[in-house]
Amino acid sequence: MAMTRVRPGRALFKTRGRPHGVPRQGRDRDSSVIDWAAYIDGHRVSTGTVADAVRLIRDGELTRTGDSAGFVWVGLHEPSATELAELAEVFGLHPLAVEDAIHAHQRPKLERYDDVHFVVMKTVGYVASGTGGAEVVETGEIMIFCGPDFVVTVRHGAHGALGPVRRQLEADPGRLAMGPAAVLHAVADRVVDGYVCVADAVQEDIDEVEEAVFSPERTDESRRIYRLKREVIQLKRAVGPLAGPLRNLSGRRFVPAEIREYLRDVEDHLTRVREQVESYDELLNPILQAHMTQVTVADNQDMRKISAWGAIFMVPTAIAGVYGMNFDFMPETRWHYGYPMILVVIALSCLSLYRGFRRNGWL
Template sequence: MAMTRVRPRATMSLFKPRSRPHGVPVQSAAPDTSVIDWAAYIDGHRVCTGSVADAVRLVRDGRLDAPDEGSAGFVWVGLHEPSAAELTDLAEVFGLHPLAVEDAVHAHQRPKLERYDDVNFFVMKTVGYVAREPDQAEVVETGEIMVFCGTDFVVTVRHGAHGELGSVRRTLERLPGRLALGPTAVLHAIADRVVDGYVSVADAVQEDIDEVEEAVFSPERTDEARRIYRLKREVIQLKRAVGPLAGPLRHLAGRRFVPDDIKEYLRDVEDHLTRVREQVESYDELLNPILQAHMTQVTVADNQDMRRISAWGALFMVPTAIAGIYGMNFDKMPELRWDYGYPAVLSVIALSCLALYRGFRRNGWL
């Protein structure tokens, strides 16, 4: 497939070059730009350039001319939360569709795979399990990674604090044979890193569920209802990120532009995604009985408290009733003039209370 030629005017205005020491392989973004890193890759090896425009010109107008075999190189541009103006500049050079550019700027998209002419637009959710103030409770935070994948370029747009791709780039650069397969190798590496993030967060949530389960069934009385409900909310958040990615990833593995070697890796990523999706879906099956068991324990504990209160109330009712009867101040009442009446009444009260106490203890009320 013939390469699209660079539009000179757009290319010249695309992110002005920055001076850096000779021989430094990794570019650092300027404070006023969202570009994290960029490079041209020729036969799997990185070629550093002074600007994104230079990298594009190198790949499209340089010494690469293999029309029968396709492009021998590509450009990889990584951005973090870019502005509309920055993505518009890239769109002019790489031919990105305006609808996809709008999605990449505003984010908040479901995982999906869309094709615009020769450019594939892949959206993935990233997740992280972080502690929040004031109680340091861990919650699932999500971000997004959008990938524009063309025949000779990859543009990655990241939103949120999670899903850092610098390590992905460094890992791939140590595998020139994989990078030589083209932009789809980058697409696979990003999908693999995202799914690995799902696995890490799912394992962390599993540990919290195990802790809650242990606390619920421990002999100590604890109130775990709030924590269980929080975990159920985080599981729902995790399911919203993991579940919708299955369809786009399966379709990606079946696309014709993906080399067979990369399809094998994508199927492996899909298998990992299936396992973590089933793992996350099973969390509801774990949390529901844990919550039911906890509520049952709370109900049983409340009933025990009520029985204990009722038992002590019955014990106090006996002396109260006897004292009330002999406190009515009638002249003709039995044993009012008896010398041993007072100790006899006290003995009756004590024996009655003792009999009730032993009965309640035998039945487990006290």
């Protein structure tokens, strides 16, 4: 596919007085562009605009031969349709991929549009949310347009910031000189590292729930278990579908042999995380069943205690009911020791029932 040239004099995403390389923070920034740069032989070249960075690479202004082996890296966070349309015009991005990058909510995937590869990855974070500080899994997305001489990263959500990735790569010019594939691997590695951190945090919560379920104290952990099952499902939706795209990336021709080795290592980490997350689901099911069994047993014990105490109180109630009928001719109604005798009978009967229930484990 023929790359689109930058129009002369076009000032795409001006710095507007901001020192180059300093990211805008949160809502104070007036553009979705976080950072951009041209890289020649693994070293960053300062430019005033994205258009200047593209021109330096494609026009070969910094090389003696006029052929540039560098690339441009543009990072965006939740761009508008207008901003991404401008980049699409410059880099020749496919409209379908641009639409996916704007609206997000995509499954992890790898697609190819001519010589531009479009990669979607899910990012995850384990954060406190709601009353009581319960931790939940929040997801975001990173879309990567990877061409022969450019990389455009589009991030959605609060997780998976790529500033540390850029700084780490810039500290290793030899690796950055491998081109856009090096950036693609670094982003994938950071995303999978995020999976590992969240999976470990979920594992700690599962261990706490398991300990609480099998502790002597009676606690209601059902809501927490169901919440953990929902978080595990969120993790599975992010981790599982990424295995195929990572495997396919390792076989692409634009990926150097050195980067393929790194990608296979990332794929291995992803496989371990995926197996770990699947084991969580298998572990939570018996924990939930054990908890529900304990709840049922506890309810049965409570019912037995209530039934036992009800049987004990039935004795004085029955005797009092008989002698409350107020008939004239009833045994012992006019006996001098009748009242104490009835109290003794009630006490002995209740004591006998109590001892019997205690012997059988009902009380």
